[in-house]
Amino acid sequence: MSISHAAETGATAGTDVPGIREVTQEEIERFWENGWIRLPKLIDPDLIGSLLQRAQQLMGPGGDANEERLGFDFETSPASQSYRSPSEVDELFRTVVTSRQLGRNAALLLGRDHATRFFDDILLVKLPLSQRDDRGQPLGWHQDKNPTDRSWIYFWIPLDHVTPEQGAVQYMSGSHKLGPLWRGGACVNLEEAYRLAPRLRSCALSDELTFEPGDVMAHCSWVVHGTDANVGTRARWVYRPSFYPADAVYMGVPSPTITQRGIAPFEPLAHDDFPVIYNPEGTGEKG
Ligand SMILES: O=C(O)CCC(=O)C(=O)O
Ligand SMILES: [Fe+2]
Numbered sequence: 001m002s003i004s005h006a007a008e009t010g011a012t013a014g015t016d017v018p019g020i021r022e023v024t025q026e027e028i029e030r031f032w033e034n035g036w037i038r039l040p041k042l043i044d045p046d047l048i049g050s051l052l053q054r055a056q057q058l059m060g061p062g063g064d065a066n067e068e069r070l071g072f073d074f075e076t077s078p079a080s081q082s083y084r085s086p087s088e089v090d091e092l093f094r095t096v097v098t099s100r101q102l103g104r105n106a107a108l109l110l111g112r113d114h115a116t117r118f119f120d121d122i123l124l125v126k127l128p129l130s131q132r133d134d135r136g137q138p139l140g141w142h143q144d145k146n147p148t149d150r151s152w153i154y155f156w157i158p159l160d161h162v163t164p165e166q167g168a169v170q171y172m173s174g175s176h177k178l179g180p181l182w183r184g185g186a187c188v189n190l191e192e193a194y195r196l197a198p199r200l201r202s203c204a205l206s207d208e209l210t211f212e213p214g215d216v217m218a219h220c221s222w223v224v225h226g227t228d229a230n231v232g233t234r235a236r237w238v239y240r241p242s243f244y245p246a247d248a249v250y251m252g253v254p255s256p257t258i259t260q261r262g263i264a265p266f267e268p269l270a271h272d273d274f275p276v277i278y279n280p281e282g283t284g285e286k287g
Contacts, residue, residue: 103278
């Protein structure tokens with residue numbers, strides 16, 4: 001199985017994929033207020049079902065059979081079993097994640113009709129604690145850092161039913177307005193989050209929600225979020241791709257993924273491996 005970053009499937013970036021709807025104006029407004037938004041039935045449940053099947057081919061029916069690919073998959077986390085970049089090895093993931101609709105939705109949510117690039121994707125399977133206590137732990141409160149000078153969009157896409165006891169994502173509403181609060185990516189407990197950033201006490205915690213296949217969460221950079229443990233009995237399957245404005249500039253945050261592609265600090269984060277999937281001036285274009 002290849003793990004190179006280039007698309008090898010022949011799927012064309014920026015093509016229309018039936019079964020993905022556009023976000024509504026009301027959703028966009030609420031997203032800006034809170035830094036996250038629940039998007040009911042964003043994606044056709046049948047398409048999600050097909051993605052789940054593909055994910056299970058990659059990770060096993062229980063989501064626990066894939067071996068970490070050294071130097072490629074992230075260090076295994078006690079919060080989930082992961083599989084990095086399924087879109088590099090599976091055509092359906094590639095098609096969905098480079099769809100014009102997701103690119104346009106990212107632009108609409110960010111509030112500017114900009115060209116959008118796809119950055120990367122990952123499968124996050126939170127295993128029941130009863131089955132694997134090293135893959136079903138809570139993921140502490142954190143902000144998603146990004147290496148550019150502007151906000152990104154992350155879609156949190158359940159591939160199956162997800163109930164609160166399985167460790168769905170929770171947000172501190174409005175916390176994106178506080179900007180970067182502590183070392184990017186660091187996960188902390190609630191008490192520590194409030195100590196580091198006392199203003200977070202004024203940000204309501206979102207409810208732990210239930211998801212049907214096709215329901216999606218979207219969040220932006222800097223909104224504080226985390227997950228509880230999976231105290232249920234079933235694996236929690238989530239697919240998590242990220243997108244950014246094509247005119248965003250790389251700020252030099254250390255990232256092998258970026259520097260290996262010859263992109264220098266303060267240049268636009270532009271490369272064929274981060275394809276333009278939506279361009280307001282026309283259909284999507286490659287690179
Ligand atoms: O649900 C998860 O496993 C991770 C959630 C998260 O931190 C994210 O989507 O950025
Ligand atoms: Fe996150």
